[in-house]
Amino acid sequence: MPKLQRPRIGVVTYPGSQDDRDALWALTALGAHAVPVWHEEQELPGLDAVVLPGGFSYGDYLRCGAIARFSPATAAVCDFAAAGGLVLGTCNGFQILCEAGLLPGALVRNESLRFVCRDVWLRVERNDLPFTSRCAAGQNLLIPIKHGDGRYLAPPDLDPSQVVLRYLHNPNGSVDGIAGVCNEAGNVMGLMPHPEHAVDPLLGSDHGGLLIASLVDAARSRALAAA
Amino acid sequence: MKVTVLVRPKGGILDPQGEAVGSALAHLGFDVKDARVGKVIDLELESADAAAAKAEVERMCERLLANPLIESYEVEVHG
Numbered sequence: 001m002p003k004l005q006r007p008r009i010g011v012v013t014y015p016g017s018q019d020d021r022d023a024l025w026a027l028t029a030l031g032a033h034a035v036p037v038w039h040e041e042q043e044l045p046g047l048d049a050v051v052l053p054g055g056f057s058y059g060d061y062l063r064c065g066a067i068a069r070f071s072p073a074t075a076a077v078c079d080f081a082a083a084g085g086l087v088l089g090t091c092n093g094f095q096i097l098c099e100a101g102l103l104p105g106a107l108v109r110n111e112s113l114r115f116v117c118r119d120v121w122l123r124v125e126r127n128d129l130p131f132t133s134r135c136a137a138g139q140n141l142l143i144p145i146k147h148g149d150g151r152y153l154a155p156p157d158l159d160p161s162q163v164v165l166r167y168l169h170n171p172n173g174s175v176d177g178i179a180g181v182c183n184e185a186g187n188v189m190g191l192m193p194h195p196e197h198a199v200d201p202l203l204g205s206d207h208g209g210l211l212i213a214s215l216v217d218a219a220r221s222r223a224l225a226a227a
Numbered sequence: 228m229k230v231t232v233l234v235r236p237k238g239g240i241l242d243p244q245g246e247a248v249g250s251a252l253a254h255l256g257f258d259v260k261d262a263r264v265g266k267v268i269d270l271e272l273e274s275a276d277a278a279a280a281k282a283e284v285e286r287m288c289e290r291l292l293a294n295p296l297i298e299s300y301e302v303e304v305h306g
Contacts, residue, residue, distance in 0.1 A: 062291070062292070063294055066291060066294070067291075070291070099294070105296070106294055106296045106297045108236075108240075108297060109243060109244060110243070111241065111243050112243070113243050113244065113247055153240065153296065153297055155296060173241065173243075
């Protein structure tokens with residue numbers, strides 16, 4: 001694919017990030033020019049979108065994502081999002097986006113108190129977002145989860161239209177089975193499941209590729225519009 | 228100045244850790260109606276002014292130490 005058509009999508013690596021390499025790999029496989037971004041970087045290097053990956057940033061001390069929220073790269077991501085930039089957070093990335101106030105709600109200890117690691121089915125509630133355009137509304141996706149703190153608590157005033165994904169069988173006690181939400185403007189999304197681990201049928205499912213390829217599509221059209 | 232911050236899960240928010248602790252205590256024969264598990268953060272500040280230290284630690288709670296959506300906090304200044 002010619003370079004121009006490969007949108008530049010950054011993946012932030014914090015101390016303790018785990019899935020940054022999988023995210024870079026998945027983005028590359030699905031047509032992006034994936035760019036590693038170190039957590040100390042104060043400016044994002046000319047990106048069309050950015051992904052905050054899973055893991056245990058800063059050891060997840062205090063609360064998951066609470067310390068990563070104050071890293072220089074997160075500040076840059078907040079500015080990027082405020083300017084309308086596309087931001088996707090998976091797992092720990094979702095927790096960081098909630099702590100940073102880019103997404104509503106909070107993620108707390110699973111109701112079972114157990115770390116849950118398995119494939120789960122999700123229902124796509126909205127396909128009009130840059131993160132879900134390749135899905136059909138109501139489509140079911142098989143994507144793995146692996147988390148101990150994935151129980152989503154919604155703020156009382158959450159607009160139901162901000163719910164993007166729901167678990168078919170609630171694995172962690174999340175309110176209303178919520179697995180993923182977006183901000184009001186629809187340019188920031190977070191989800192506990194790991195789409196970057198589900199981009200090849202060899203690994204059990206390629207349904208996560210629909211979400212990541214949607215992001216690549218959206219980032220590409222933004223890059224072409226800006227060119 | 229020594230200051231202790233108590234961070235608690237807000238009332239109404241399910242605290243499975245507290246439930247597990249409560250049921251473990253009940254198994255040991257203790258008469259426990261409810262248990263909630265929070266965090267204790269002990270701080271030592273340069274400041275010698277109790278009111279200023281309290282105000283400073285409250286700012287720390289708002290910015291980092293507690294998430295107001297899910298947690299409440301209490302600041303105790305020990306002097």
